[in-house]
Amino acid sequence: MTEHNPPPTHSPTVTDRGDAGYDKALKNRHIQMIAIGGSIGTGLFLGAGGRLSQGGAGLALAYAVCGVFAFFMVRALGELAIRRPSSGAFVSYAREFLGEKGAYVTGWFFFLDWSVTVMADITAVALYLHYWSAFHVVPQWILALAALALVFVLNMLNVKMFGEAEFWFALIKVAAIVxxxxxxIWAILTGAPVGDSTAGAHNITDNGGFFPEGLPIVFMLTLGVIFAFGGTEMVGVAAGEAADAVKVLPKAINSMILRIFVFYVGSVILMTLVLPYTAYSSNESPFVTFFAGIGIPHAGDIIQVVVLTAAMSSLNAGLYATGRTLRSMAVAGEAPRMAASLNRNQVPAGGIIITSALGLLGVLLNAFLPDSAFEIVMNLAGIGIAGTWAAILVTHLAFLRRVGHGLETRPAYRMPLAPYSNYAALLFFAVVVVSNVSSSAGRWTLGLFAVVVLLMVAGWYAVRGSIRSDLLDEIVDAE
Structure with a gap:
């Protein structure tokens, strides 16, 4: 029996044919900034304004709790990615440990997440551009279409070009937050005037305290916070095109928890200290609200350019990840065949085209529902993200079971507190998704998600007969 065999000194090397053909041109600085770019996007630069106006300072608690569980997820992914870097990432790992049905569910959850996030990002770009009166004459949908077209061209070029673009996009985001x-901090320490108020703790104490609208509303806003953290899993996808993934991945992942607490939790706490929570809105970046309020000439305009860059960064990363995930699935027969193709730049052109085509639905939303487009797609993307993260954690649990049977060995870089941290995170994500029944908008989101699930089930029965069983080739480690 298997359990009486001594554990292998090396795990068998498994290669995914879906990884063939890529140019491994991403360097350490690219991976570091893709990790940052993935975890800092429109969820903070735009979405935090609306959530602050609804929940007040207690929103910082939601960011902190979500950040802990996002860290557990990305450490689980990092353990799998260091064992075997793959551009198919969690789809490829699900195929290995959960079978083709697991790969199918994981891949389409991720595609739902990022195809809808692309819609959110082009909406954010259009809203940002309407900050300036010169763009008021341009319909919101045209601006959204222009953003989609620009990033589409960037992604069709070689991966090094993508890495460079994302490096600079992410660098600008980090500089803006710092x-x-x-x-x-200067404004709080000096009590400087900001808008119609002054900076200081009184902006919390005089406006209902830490939970001015109650604790339940903060919990209801948590799905939007998960949307803000969506993209942290991007580093696993980038590992497949990294020159030295085993060396650079741990650094990128370990720094993530620090970024979350400094950039997300720290920023939200400071936002509530410099202005009353009622000063923020869902139609303007909270960063712009602050800098426009401190009276520095053109400060609002400068920060608006920065947050516009942040949205373009998130959009750029979304097309990158979905293109590669769709290719991994298409090679297996689980996605449209055209998604399997690479262009002459060794880029999965078919998958990028499909995601961009779906992004046109976001253009339509901006044409017909310009005032609510961002909120609609943000909540649906949040469910897709929670589903993707849950699939990663379940895949990691399946890997741990194989370790327990002596069929695998864990790398030195491991998920802390596993498997208990897996179960805790899975429970948290389930509760967050189900809690949407308590609001009208949440019920609409769950209704849309139910439709997506039905389509996924129908899709499985349509493709299961054409799935390739030889996609993963096991090669005995010669060492």
Missing amino acids: LFMLVA
Whole structure:
């Protein structure tokens, strides 16, 4: 019996044919910034404004709790990615440990997440551009279409070009957050005037305290917070095109928890200290609200350019990840055949085209529902993200079971507190999704998600007969 065999000194090397053909041109600095770019996007730069206006300072608690569980998820993914880097990432790992049905569910959850996030990001770009009166004459849907077209062209070029674009996009985002935090701390320490108020703790104590609208509303906003953290799993996808994934991945992943607490939790706390929570809105970046309020000439305009760059960064990363995930699935027969093709730049052109085509639905939303487009797609993307993260954690549990039977060995870089941390995170994500029944918008989101699930089930029965069983080739480690 298997359990009486001594554990292998090396795990068998498994290669995924879906990884063939890629140019491994991403360097350490690219991976580091893709990790940052994935975890800092429109969820903070735009979405935090609306959530602050609804929940007040207690929103920082939601960011902190979600951040812990996002960290558990990305450490589980990191353990799997260091064992075997793959551009198919969690789809490829689900195929290995859960079978083709697991790969199918994981892949389409991720595609739902990022195809809808692409819609959210082009909506954010259009809203940002309407900050300037010169763009008021341009319909919101045209601006959204222009953003989609620009990033589509960037992604059709070679992966090094994508890596460079994302490096600079992410660098600008980080610089903006650091600048905001420094100026906000100065304003709080000096009691500087900000808009119709002054900075200081009284903005919390005089406006209902930490939970001005109650604790339940903060919990209801948690799905939007998960949307803000969506993209942290991007580092696993990038590992497949990294020159030295085993070396650079641990650094990128370990720094993530620090970024979450400094950039997300720290920024939200500072936002509630410099202005009353009622000063923020869902139609304007909270960073712009602050800098426009401190009276520095053109500060609002400068920060608006930065948050516009942040949205373009998130959009850029979304097309990158979905293209590669769709290719992994298409090679297996689980997605349209055209998604399997690479262009002459060794880029999965078919998958990028499919995601961009679906992004046109976001253009339509901006044409017919410009005021609510962002909120609609943000909540649906949040469920897709929770589903993707849950699939990663379940895949990691399946890997741990094989370890327990002596069929695998864990790498030195491991998920902490596993498997208990897996179960805790899975329970948390389930509760967050189900809690949407308590609001009208949440019920609409769950209704849309139910339709997606039905389509996924129908899709499985349509493709299961054409799935390739030889996609994963096991090669005995010669060492």
